[in-house]
Amino acid sequence: MALSGLFLISFLSLHFFINMVSVFSADSFNAMSHFMGYNPLIQFVMQPVLIAGVVFHFVMGFVLELKNRNARPISYVKYNGAANASWASRNMIISGVVVLAFLGLHMYDFWFAEMNYKYIAVNTINETRYYEELVHKFESPVRTGLYCIAFVLLSLHLWHGFNSSFQSVGFANKYAKALHKLGYAFAIVIPFGFIFIALFHHFNHI
Amino acid sequence: MKLTLQIWRQKNAKAEGKIVEYPIDGIEEDMSFLEMLDVLNEQLINKGDEPVSFDHDCREGICGSCSLFINGEAHGPDRGIPTCQLHMRMFKDGDTIFIEPFRAAAFPVIKDLVVDRSAFDRIQHAGGFVSVNTSGNPVDANTIPIPKHDADRAFDAATCIGCGACVATCKNSSAMLFVAAKVSQYALLPQGRVEATDRVLNMVAQMDAEGFGNCTNTGACEVECPKGISLDYIAQMNREYLSASIKG
Numbered sequence: 001m002a003l004s005g006l007f008l009i010s011f012l013s014l015h016f017f018i019n020m021v022s023v024f025s026a027d028s029f030n031a032m033s034h035f036m037g038y039n040p041l042i043q044f045v046m047q048p049v050l051i052a053g054v055v056f057h058f059v060m061g062f063v064l065e066l067k068n069r070n071a072r073p074i075s076y077v078k079y080n081g082a083a084n085a086s087w088a089s090r091n092m093i094i095s096g097v098v099v100l101a102f103l104g105l106h107m108y109d110f111w112f113a114e115m116n117y118k119y120i121a122v123n124t125i126n127e128t129r130y131y132e133e134l135v136h137k138f139e140s141p142v143r144t145g146l147y148c149i150a151f152v153l154l155s156l157h158l159w160h161g162f163n164s165s166f167q168s169v170g171f172a173n174k175y176a177k178a179l180h181k182l183g184y185a186f187a188i189v190i191p192f193g194f195i196f197i198a199l200f201h202h203f204n205h206i
Numbered sequence: 207m208k209l210t211l212q213i214w215r216q217k218n219a220k221a222e223g224k225i226v227e228y229p230i231d232g233i234e235e236d237m238s239f240l241e242m243l244d245v246l247n248e249q250l251i252n253k254g255d256e257p258v259s260f261d262h263d264c265r266e267g268i269c270g271s272c273s274l275f276i277n278g279e280a281h282g283p284d285r286g287i288p289t290c291q292l293h294m295r296m297f298k299d300g301d302t303i304f305i306e307p308f309r310a311a312a313f314p315v316i317k318d319l320v321v322d323r324s325a326f327d328r329i330q331h332a333g334g335f336v337s338v339n340t341s342g343n344p345v346d347a348n349t350i351p352i353p354k355h356d357a358d359r360a361f362d363a364a365t366c367i368g369c370g371a372c373v374a375t376c377k378n379s380s381a382m383l384f385v386a387a388k389v390s391q392y393a394l395l396p397q398g399r400v401e402a403t404d405r406v407l408n409m410v411a412q413m414d415a416e417g418f419g420n421c422t423n424t425g426a427c428e429v430e431c432p433k434g435i436s437l438d439y440i441a442q443m444n445r446e447y448l449s450a451s452i453k454g
Contacts, residue, residue, distance in 0.1 A: 064420055068378035071311050071419030077212070077225055078304040080278030081377060084429035090377055092422065164423040170445030172438040 001064060002168035004057040005161050009186070011050055016190050019197050026131040033130035037114065058100050065093045088160040095157040102150030109137055138201040147198045151191040158187035207233040207294060210302040211246065213258055216315050219322075223315065225304070235295040239282060240265060240272065242294055243305075259318040265290040267432065270367030273374070274319055275306040280371035280430045288369055288432040308374035312381070312416040323370050325416040326384060330368075332412035333405035334388040336397050356394045363391035365433040372427035372435075378419030383427040385413050386443035387435045393446050403450040410447055 018036070022029040036042055081090050088095065113133075117123050138144050162183035171179065208231045216223030230249070233242050240262050247257035263271035272289040276282035282292040297303060305319065313321040352360075366387035373381050389406050392398025398405070421440060428437045 064422070068380075068419040068422070071379035071417060072309050073311050074309055076275060076278065076306055076309055077214070078278040078306070081426070083279050083283070084375060084426040085377070085424035089422070089424040160423070167423045167437065167441050168421075168444060170441045170443075170448060172441035172445075176438075 001057065001060050002165040004053050004060065005165045006169075007053045008057060009158070009162060009165070011053075012190060016193055020193060022131060022134055023197055023200050027128075029134070030128050030130045034127045037118070037130075038125070054103070058096065061093065061096050086160065088156040089164070092157060092160060095153040098150055098153040099157055102146065102154075105143075105146065109143075135201050135205050138198055139205060141202070144198050144202040148195045151195045151198075154194075155187050155191035158191065159184065162186055207231075207235060207297065207299045207301075209233055209242075209297065209300070212302060212304045213319070214306045214315075215258070215318055216307075217317065219314055219316055223318075225306075233294055235293065237294045238265070238290060239274070239276070239292040239294065240290050259316075259320045261320050262290060267291045268367065270369035273308045273321060273323070273370055275304075275308055275374055277304050280308065280375040281369075281432055285429070286432060286434055288367070288371070291432075308370050310370075310373050310379035310418065312379065312418050313370060313373060321370075323368075325418070326368050326370065326381070328416065329381070329385060329409055329412045330388060333401070333408040334392070336392060337401060338397070350396050352395060360391050360394040363387045363394070363435065363439055366391075366431075366435050367433060369432060371430045371432060373418060375426045375430040376419065376421075377424060377426065378422055380421040380427075381413050381416070381418040382421035382440050382443070383431060383435055383437070385409050386439040389443045389446060390439045393442065402446060403453050406443060406446040406450045410443075 018029070018032050021032060110133075138147075163180050166176075166179055166183070208229075211228040211230055212225050213228060214223055215226045228246060228250075230242070230246055233245065237245070240260070243258060243260060250257045261271045261273050263269040265272075267288050267290060270288065272281075274281065274289045276289065276292070281287060281289045282296065284292050284296050307313075307315050307319045307321045308323075312325040313323055316322050364387075366384060368384060370381075370384070372383035373379050376382075389409055392405060393402050423437070423440070425437055428435065
């Protein structure tokens with residue numbers, strides 16, 4: 001879980017950077033998106049690795065949850081989980097399922113559409129279509145709202161997941177405290193940055 | 207103090223258990239929690255009823271025998287203590303107190319509030335020792351210089367009394383904090399390094415075989431641990447385990 005989580009964190013950082021470019025420059029966003037969409041190394045090596053990483057992470061998450069539930073077949077009548085652990089750490093399965101559901105919508109919106117454009121409909125290469133496609137998706141208030149909710153849950157997932165990943169791989173030294181703070185900052189800046197980008201395009205194009 | 211106790215009663219390991227309500231009066235705030243249960247049991251015996259079974263021994267926070275889950279927390283609402291050092295001043299007159307056994311598939315209930323924690327013994331038997339017989343000669347131990355920081359950390363890990371609060375409080379019933387403390391107390395000392403690879407692999411394998419859950423780093427164990435064993439020991443054990451797995 002930890003290693004796949006750290007891998008997805010690094011992907012999320014890159015995704016955030018590219019999306020943030022769309023706020024500042026449509027041309028740069030188009031250039032970056034076109035590079036990501038047509039570079040063979042990214043398309044045929046990195047993309048399958050990423051999909052495998054996502055599938056591994058959520059399948060292992062469900063397996064872990066199931067095994068852990070079986071480890072306590074009779075529940076407590078009174079269990080005060082809030083007394084000793086954060087909501088985010090106790091409910092990774094809830095935040096994870098919401099993020100997974102969002103990922104389904106996201107794949108439908110962008111990835112399937114992209115696959116269809118390139119490999120099924122076999123359209124001609126258009127290097128300037130990406131910005132318009134992005135903006136078009138954020139026109140709908142429902143889609144933008146769902147996007148924002150999912151990223152609040154992603155923030156909670158990262159609030160625990162970032163530091164938990166490092167703990168699982170045995171990271172505990174004099175830099176651990178600084179890393180914890182970085183983890184909390186990452187859990188706020190990246191998801192809320194994505195929300196900002198969504199709201200920016202939504203309100204700029206209605 | 208006047209209290210309402212909601213206590214898990216279960217005749218034996220195979221019987222179905224249930225929560226039974228016991229009103230109790232005349233409890234003083236200076237009593238320990240176990241003394242309060244002693245008062246209840248005296249009343250039950252006088253009435254001809256079966257007293258409530260619960261684990262206890264030293265009653266001074268050393269032995270790790272007491273094991274109650276009180277109002278949703280292992281060892282109750284106070285911090286850094288086992289149940290025997292919990293005092294009734296932590297509660298208010300008129301309170302309802304839920305008292306349950308530690309719950310985990312690896313800690314089956316024997317009777318009422320008593321659970322079988324021999325899974326911890328079996329984990330210890332799998333590697334929680336140093337095989338070399340030092341023949342009780344203190345000179346030998348003192349001839350090996352050990353950095354103060356390592357000695358202190360090993361000692362802190364060794365303060366684990368094996369009560370099982372970490373398992374009881376963990377939402378996953380994970381025994382990682384217990385095993386991490388036992389692995390680390392040896393791994394940090396030169397005497398323990400010799401068998402460090404086999405120790406961590408064997409103890410973790412036994413932990414898994416006992417049916418404990420997996421650690422998701424919620425940190426609840428560290429908060430409820432009566433000896434304040436740090437989560438850092440889990441990171442230490444994870445490092446030990448990773449390097450031992452690579453070495454084989």
